[in-house]
Structures are given as C-alpha cells and as structure tokens.
Amino acid sequence: MPDSLHPAPLAKPTLAEVEAFLYGEARLLDERRFEEWEELFTADGYYWVPTEPGQTDPLTRVSIFYDDRALMRRRIQRLRHPDIHVQDPPSRTVRIVGNVRADHEETEDSRTLHLHTSSLIVLEYRLGTQRSFGGLVTHALTRENGSLRIRWKKVELINADGVFGPLAIPF
Amino acid sequence: MSIGIPTAQAQAPLQTSDVASLVRQDRVHRSIYQDPAIFALEQRQLFGKAWLYIGHESQIPNPGDFVTLKLGTQPVVLVRHKDGTVHVLYNRCGHRGAVVCNEPKGNAASFQCCYHGWTFATDGALVGVPQRKGYAADIDLRDPSLGMVRLPRVASYRGFVFASRAADGPDLDTFLGPVRKSIDDIIALSPDEEIAVVGGVHKYEFRGNWKHQIENLNDMYHPFFSHASTVEKDGRQFQRRSGDTEGAQIGGQSGGPNAVFEKIPLRGFPFGHSLCGAMPFNGERGGPVFEEYRRRLIARHGEERTRAILTVDWHNTIVYPNLCLQSAAQHIRVINPVAVDRTEVYVYPILLKGVPDPINHDVIRYLNVTHAAASLIQTDDLEAFERIQSGIETDGADWLVLARGADKDVEEADGSWSGIGTSELPMRNQYRAWTRYLSEGAL
Numbered sequence: 001m002p003d004s005l006h007p008a009p010l011a012k013p014t015l016a017e018v019e020a021f022l023y024g025e026a027r028l029l030d031e032r033r034f035e036e037w038e039e040l041f042t043a044d045g046y047y048w049v050p051t052e053p054g055q056t057d058p059l060t061r062v063s064i065f066y067d068d069r070a071l072m073r074r075r076i077q078r079l080r081h082p083d084i085h086v087q088d089p090p091s092r093t094v095r096i097v098g099n100v101r102a103d104h105e106e107t108e109d110s111r112t113l114h115l116h117t118s119s120l121i122v123l124e125y126r127l128g129t130q131r132s133f134g135g136l137v138t139h140a141l142t143r144e145n146g147s148l149r150i151r152w153k154k155v156e157l158i159n160a161d162g163v164f165g166p167l168a169i170p171f
Numbered sequence: 172m173s174i175g176i177p178t179a180q181a182q183a184p185l186q187t188s189d190v191a192s193l194v195r196q197d198r199v200h201r202s203i204y205q206d207p208a209i210f211a212l213e214q215r216q217l218f219g220k221a222w223l224y225i226g227h228e229s230q231i232p233n234p235g236d237f238v239t240l241k242l243g244t245q246p247v248v249l250v251r252h253k254d255g256t257v258h259v260l261y262n263r264c265g266h267r268g269a270v271v272c273n274e275p276k277g278n279a280a281s282f283q284c285c286y287h288g289w290t291f292a293t294d295g296a297l298v299g300v301p302q303r304k305g306y307a308a309d310i311d312l313r314d315p316s317l318g319m320v321r322l323p324r325v326a327s328y329r330g331f332v333f334a335s336r337a338a339d340g341p342d343l344d345t346f347l348g349p350v351r352k353s354i355d356d357i358i359a360l361s362p363d364e365e366i367a368v369v370g371g372v373h374k375y376e377f378r379g380n381w382k383h384q385i386e387n388l389n390d391m392y393h394p395f396f397s398h399a400s401t402v403e404k405d406g407r408q409f410q411r412r413s414g415d416t417e418g419a420q421i422g423g424q425s426g427g428p429n430a431v432f433e434k435i436p437l438r439g440f441p442f443g444h445s446l447c448g449a450m451p452f453n454g455e456r457g458g459p460v461f462e463e464y465r466r467r468l469i470a471r472h473g474e475e476r477t478r479a480i481l482t483v484d485w486h487n488t489i490v491y492p493n494l495c496l497q498s499a500a501q502h503i504r505v506i507n508p509v510a511v512d513r514t515e516v517y518v519y520p521i522l523l524k525g526v527p528d529p530i531n532h533d534v535i536r537y538l539n540v541t542h543a544a545a546s547l548i549q550t551d552d553l554e555a556f557e558r559i560q561s562g563i564e565t566d567g568a569d570w571l572v573l574a575r576g577a578d579k580d581v582e583e584a585d586g587s588w589s590g591i592g593t594s595e596l597p598m599r600n601q602y603r604a605w606t607r608y609l610s611e612g613a614l
C-alpha cells in the first residue's frame with residue numbers, strides 16, 4: 001500500500017477530472033480572468049493555434065497564436081491596457097467544451113503527459129457583431145504538485161486556413 | 172428592387188471625368204471609400220491596368236506546381252508550365268465558366284473541370300474535350316478563349332511575379348522603377364542571395380475599404396497612438412527582429428511620440444509607390460546565432476558590404492496598389508479588395524536561404540506577434556480602419572484630410588517626392604497616381 005514513504009505513481013487523471021478542468025479553463029477565459037488562465041500552464045507551457053489544417057511545425061510555418069508563457073503574459077498585459085483599441089469595447093465570449101476524450105499518454109523527461117481531445121465552440125460578440133469559431137482542441141496535461149497543468153494546448157480551428165477578422169482573445 | 176425598370180434612385184454610371192473632383196491636393200472625398208461605382212471603376216481602371224503582385228517563384232519551384240488565389244473577387248491560378256514558364260490563368264473553364272481548380276496549392280500535369288471534364292494544360296490551353304464529335308467540325312477548340320484564359324502580361328522581377336490584366340502599358344521594370352531596390356535589399360539579406368516564400372501565410376480581413384490599409388503602411392504619424400497598448404512605460408516596443416535586445420523606441424522621453432519619427436525620410440515614386448525610412452531600433456544586433464549569420468554574409472561580401480546589407484534603410488515599401496514589403500518583420504503583404512467596404516490581406520514571411528535555421532524561425536515567430544490575425548500590432552490598425560469606414564457614414568463632413576506636411580513636399584529632379592517624418596506625403600502620392608489611373612486609365 002502506498003504511504004508517505006512509498007507514494008503511489010502519479011495518478012492518471014479520470015475523465016471526470018479532466019472535464020472539470022477543461023470546463024474551468026473555459027470559464028476563466030469567458031470571465032476574462034486571463035492571468036488565472038495563464039497560470040494553468042506549466043512554466044514551459046505553450047498555446048498554439050495553427051494556420052493550416054494538419055500543421056505539425058510552429059517554427060517553419062506561421063501560426064495564428066504560438067505563445068510561450070512570456071508571450072502569453074505580454075498578450076494579457078495588452079488585454080489589460082486601457083488603449084487596446086480592438087478591445088474597446090471588450091469582446092464577450094461563451095465557450096462550449098464537449099466530447100472530451102482521453103487520447104494517449106507520452107513521457108517527456110520525467111513527466112507524464114496525458115493527452116485529451118475535446119470539441120470547442122466559441123461565440124464572440126463585440127460592437128454589434130457576433131462571430132463563431134470551432135475546432136478540435138488537444139490538451140497535453142501533466143500533474144504538478146497534485147494538480148493538473150497544461151504542458152501545451154493546440155486548437156485546430158476548422159477554418160484554420162481561412163481569413164480572419166481581428167482576434168484578441170485566446171480560444 | 173425593380174427589374175428592368177429604371178427607378179428614381181437609378182444613377183448614371185460614374186464617368187472617369189468625375190473622379191478628379193473627389194481628390195484635392197491635401198484631402199479626399201469620403202465617397203472614394205464608400206461608393207460601389209468608384210470601387211467598380213477602380214477595379215477596371217486601376218486593378219485592371221496596373222501590375223499586380225501575384226506570388227513568388229519559390230512557391231512553385233517545379234513544373235506543374237500551382238497555387239490558387241484571388242485578384243479581387245476573380246479566382247486565378249499561378250502555375251509553372253512544363254517548359255518552366257510561369258503563367259497566371261483565370262481559374263475559369265472555357266466551356267461554361269466553372270472554377271476549374273479548388274485546391275489552394277499542388278502539382279498537376281493538367282487541370283480538369285469537374286462539370287463536363289474539359290482538360291487544360293498548365294499553360295491554360297484546352298487539350299481535352301470529352302465526346303469531341305458532339306461539336307461541329309469547324310469549331311476551333313484551339314481558340315484561347317476556350318482554354319483557361321491567361322492574364323495577358325506576366326513578368327517577374329528576381330522571383331517576384333507580377334501580372335497585368337491589361338494587354339498594354341508600361342513594362343514591369345518601368346512600373347517598379349526605384350522600388351526595385353527594396354526587393355534587392357531583401358534578397359541581399361540572404362547569404363545565398365535567395366529568398367523562399369514557403370513559411371505559410373497569415374490571412375486577415377477588415378470591414379473597410381482597401382485604401383485604409385495602403386494609406387496606413389507609410390503612416391508614421393499613427394504608431395504611438397494606434398499601438399499604445401504595445402509600448403512600455405519607457406517608450407519601447409517589444410523586440411521584433413532576430414538578434415535585437417530590445418524593440419523600437421516608439422515613445423519619447425517626455426511621454427509623447429519619439430521625436431525621431433519626425434526625421435524619418437519618406438519617398439514617393441511614380442505610379443503611387445512609396446517608402447518610409449527604418450523604425451528607430453537601438454543598439455547593435457548580436458547573439459551567437461546572429462553572429463553566425465553575420466559571418467556567413469561577411470564570407471560572401473566582406474565586412475563593409477555586410478554592414479550595409481544589415482542596415483536596411485526602409486521599413487515599409489509600397490508597390491501600389493497591392494503589394495508591401497516590410498524589412499523589420501520581414502514579409503510580403505498583399506492587399507486584396509473584395510468589396511468597397513471589405514478587404515482581405517495576406518502576409519507571407521520572407522525566409523532567407525543560407526542562414527542558420529533559428530534566424531528563419533525568428534522571422535516566423537515575430538511575424539506571428541506583429542501580423543497574425545491575432546497579432547498584438549495589426550489588430551489595432553484594423554480597428555482604426557473599421558472605425559474610419561463607420562465614421563465617414565456620418566454627414567458631419569465630406570472630406571478626409573491628408574494635409575500633414577503638405578507645405579514641405581519636395582519634388583525631386585527624377586520625378587519622385589521627398590518628405591520627412593509624420594508627413595502624409597505617401598498618401599498624397601498615392602492619390603496622384605489614383606487620379607491618373609482612374610481618369611485616364613493609364614499612366
């Protein structure tokens with residue numbers, strides 16, 4: 001039996017735990033709690049929205065978002081800036097996260113990454129215009145000090161290679 | 172809407188002679204951004220006559236390689252034929268007009284229409300008609316109008332492919348004139364003197380007229396205000412070039428814009444082209460990767476020439492009406508008017524052959540930050556463009572003012588114009604060309 005001297009191997013998250021985590025993440029973004037959202041990522045975490053369906057490389061092809069923590073912070077700092085004109089007034093968003101499924105596991109250094117896919121729909125309203133976005137999201141989750149953190153999150157929009165009006169809020 | 176019966180609102184088609192009354196030396200009438208008749212006239216007289224940038228040859232290196240794109244609302248194909256020649260074809264079947272090729276890019280031995288199976292060679296020629304005997308023997312299937320019709324003129328300057336929808340007009344070298352140097356400068360950044368436009372494309376759009384975008388590209392008046400959300404308290408912007416340790420100095424010591432912006436040189440050239448001098452970046456670029464890149468340039472060109480190559484003295488160069496090159500966030504930008512109040516813009520990173528890989532990775536990384544649809548920079552410009560389009564709906568006033576620096580425009584002996592800093596000279600230069608294109612139809 002595991003005890004304090006012999007801890008159990010880091011527990012694989014249950015589907016219910018992952019669902020609760022993803023719903024919580026969606027709510028943070030809808031409530032514009034961007035700093036708390038950023039904190040969900042590991043120190044080396046990143047957030048990626050490719051421009052091409054099936055894009056495998058963020059280094060050699062452009063991306064709509066490809067943010068490490070530092071760029072996330074800069075983006076959030078700008079979202080809080082009084083003169084971010086494209087968020088005057090701010091967007092209102094609501095997200096639906098569904099069809100959450102466990103994918104595979106990967107080992108990265110000493111960490112275990114639990115990959116989960118989900119379907120995402122985002123509605124955004126600003127200045128009289130409502131837009132909708134949707135796609136398949138992959139979260140690579142890992143456990144740090146008992147809680148789930150995002151090592152990386154990839155949002156594959158169904159219209160990744162389409163033409164976009166200005167975007168300010170992460171999906 | 173009535174059909175066929177003229178209504179009280181029906182207007183006579185806009186005459187080219189009306190156009191001159193919409194542009195004054197230092198202001199333009201709001202209708203040039205709003206009136207569908209002017210948009211149609213622009214499409215015919217300006218976009219229908221000027222050389223338009225289509226793509227770069229590195230996008231179609233091999234015979235049969237193609238990319239599809241749109242010129243305005245017109246679908247076209249940029250393709251390399253089996254003999255190596257580059258063609259721009261209207262993406263339209265010669266039979267009953269269907270779009271032939273729907274893939275964004277690929278390689279094809281020939282193109283086949285989905286509807287009745289007509290087949291076209293990669294130079295547009297009709298080469299196959301199923302059940303040929305159903306047509307009278309004397310119908311000439313070699314008639315080029317039954318193929319995928321080629322744009323009448325296609326020419327390339329050092330891999331940059333341009334096409335014109337007009338059979339006649341100045342040749343590409345004459346059209347480009349002094350802005351060829353900006354293309355040369357970008358190519359010189361590659362130790363192999365070769366660029367590759369293979370890093371994908373950012374596509375953004377805004378609900379506004381295309382001219383808001385082209386006016387913005389040499390507008391040095393706006394950054395401090397439009398991009399305030401990207402400027403730190405010390406006036407600096409974030410880093411956006413490989414090897415830099417800091418970003419451009421947008422704000423000055425006293426809280427306002429950096430006074431250096433008032434000294435940046437501006438040049439206006441014939442045909443509406445223009446450029447603005449480099450942004451105020453401070454300090455030497457460095458770091459191990461950048462030093463390795465510099466070494467490779469020196470190996471080819473020596474110290475002195477390398478220093479000149481790395482000191483690109485322009486920020487944005489506009490090739491009017493649809494192309495802009497940027498040196499800082501190194502890219503090709505193509506402006507595509509879709510409707511009088513809707514514009515699409517495509518932004519392609521320019522990758523350099525012969526550099527250490529991280530240099531090109533940085534080009535991509537910084538371009539995401541500055542020019543993606545979700546960028547930290549471009550989105551605030553788009554907000555301004557959309558606000559102009561809404562603001563000019565009001566009956567408050569009819570004219571938009573482009574007067575800044577107008578008393579200091581200097582006409583040079585070679586027919587170009589110079590000015591400095593936050594002058595609206597580049598816009599005035601654009602409207603000189605615009606008026607000539609629209610009123611005469613040619614330059």
Ligand code: FES
Binds near residue numbers: 266268
């Ligand atoms: S429309 Fe293309 S083959 Fe008939």
Ligand SMILES: [Fe+2]
Binds near residue numbers: 398
């Ligand atoms: Fe700008």
